[in-house]
Amino acid sequence: MTIQSATTPSLALTALMLVGLLTVSCGPAPTEPPTATATVEPTTEVSQVVLVMGSWRPGDVEGMNRILDRFHDDHPSITIRFEPTTPPEYNAVLKAQLESGSAPDLFYARSYATSRMLFEQGYIAPLDDLPGLAQSFPSDMLSPWATIDGVPYAVPFIATSHGVYYNEEIFQTLGLETPTTWEELLTTAHAIEDEGITPFANTSGDPWTVAELVFMNLAPSFIGGREGRMAYLNGERCFDDAAMTDAFEAVGELAPFLPDNHELLTYADSRELFAQGQAAMFLSSSLDIAFFEASEVGFPWSVFAIPAPEGREAHVTFHPDAGLALNAASSHPEEARTFLSWMTTQACAAALANELPGFFPMQRETPPIENEHARAFLSLNQGRGTDARLAWEKLREGTPDGYVLMQEGAVDVIQGQATAVEAAQALQEGLSEWYGPAQTCGE
Numbered sequence: 001m002t003i004q005s006a007t008t009p010s011l012a013l014t015a016l017m018l019v020g021l022l023t024v025s026c027g028p029a030p031t032e033p034p035t036a037t038a039t040v041e042p043t044t045e046v047s048q049v050v051l052v053m054g055s056w057r058p059g060d061v062e063g064m065n066r067i068l069d070r071f072h073d074d075h076p077s078i079t080i081r082f083e084p085t086t087p088p089e090y091n092a093v094l095k096a097q098l099e100s101g102s103a104p105d106l107f108y109a110r111s112y113a114t115s116r117m118l119f120e121q122g123y124i125a126p127l128d129d130l131p132g133l134a135q136s137f138p139s140d141m142l143s144p145w146a147t148i149d150g151v152p153y154a155v156p157f158i159a160t161s162h163g164v165y166y167n168e169e170i171f172q173t174l175g176l177e178t179p180t181t182w183e184e185l186l187t188t189a190h191a192i193e194d195e196g197i198t199p200f201a202n203t204s205g206d207p208w209t210v211a212e213l214v215f216m217n218l219a220p221s222f223i224g225g226r227e228g229r230m231a232y233l234n235g236e237r238c239f240d241d242a243a244m245t246d247a248f249e250a251v252g253e254l255a256p257f258l259p260d261n262h263e264l265l266t267y268a269d270s271r272e273l274f275a276q277g278q279a280a281m282f283l284s285s286s287l288d289i290a291f292f293e294a295s296e297v298g299f300p301w302s303v304f305a306i307p308a309p310e311g312r313e314a315h316v317t318f319h320p321d322a323g324l325a326l327n328a329a330s331s332h333p334e335e336a337r338t339f340l341s342w343m344t345t346q347a348c349a350a351a352l353a354n355e356l357p358g359f360f361p362m363q364r365e366t367p368p369i370e371n372e373h374a375r376a377f378l379s380l381n382q383g384r385g386t387d388a389r390l391a392w393e394k395l396r397e398g399t400p401d402g403y404v405l406m407q408e409g410a411v412d413v414i415q416g417q418a419t420a421v422e423a424a425q426a427l428q429e430g431l432s433e434w435y436g437p438a439q440t441c442g443e
Helices: 008-026 058-074 087-100 113-120 139-145 168-173 182-194 207-223 225-233 242-257 267-275 286-294 333-342 346-355 372-379 402-414 420-431 436-440
Strands: 049-055 078-084 106-110 155-167 198-200 279-285 301-304 315-326 385-387
Touching (some): 049 058, 106 113, 106 333, 155 168, 155 207, 155 372, 182 242, 198 242, 207 242, 207 402, 225 385, 267 279, 279 286, 286 372
Parallel strands (some): 198 279, 315 385
Antiparallel strands (some): 155 301
């Protein structure tokens, strides 16, 4: 009989366990099941530079943002933020910002003396090496933002034109043609008045409107345009000569055709009188295009040029209004220069002309203009000389300011408080207190 040991199963189990331990300790290390991994593409972050642009045109925010978007499309790393100030406060606010170091990187610069003083004080950077500037603009458009030696310090941006808005429906009903001489304009006004309609919407409660929209609107056709203006500036003519007296006299000739109590009415009243069809004509600038279009005026309207006195050549006040300057203390001058260089292009000119109707680019080549009223205003330049507002160049650099003298004289004449001769004499006497050519013009 065979006897089996009771320990045999235990020994077998122990052997199996030893084999398992040896397998774990001496075999290859266990691995985790493979997992799928996503390929991570390297990301390129665009470094954003934000530039602030200052302006005196708060009403242009939407249009300016559309213009700036054209630039942003091609320059995604640069953002221009348009932050305007109300016009009456602009000069003082900008000067305070420049003095405190908080001014915008870019800002609107008024033409001639106002911006030139800021440049001379070191607040504005020179732009004599800016790509595209000299090639894109004629010298007469660069000079309002350049030193006496010709160093440019702003890119010419917006010009405004001047003329006479007129109600085409009234003219057609009365069988009137647009006048071609000053004498015809007065005859036309008489005919309108005879029908019980106010001929001109202009008022004198806001003195600046008499200076800019009336006197400086008509003056070029009375003094001989730019050539005549330069004769005054050079001392070849005195400011109380026959031509200047005639310009003040023309202001007085309009007075009987203005609204009743015009001295109590404002610029806003003038625009409403024309927009509501209560006045047939309105001496003003192309800036009012946007207002009348937004007002949805209920009659067809257009513009004609201020006619010259018979025998004289007609001229249009086409004023270089604003350039764009670079803050000399900007933290991002290269990016700002990139934008300023873009402003010299036809792409910018076209955007300006069509996004802000009534503002005109000053490049050598004028882009196509879509707005019919803006086209009508610009067409007034054809066959006529053009010039800046009479007081802007040189005559605002001393005290008493030539602008103030012209404004006071024109207001006094239109309100019947002075004669044209007296207004011209006051202009000559005031300027001769500090302006050299006015002191020697009679010699």
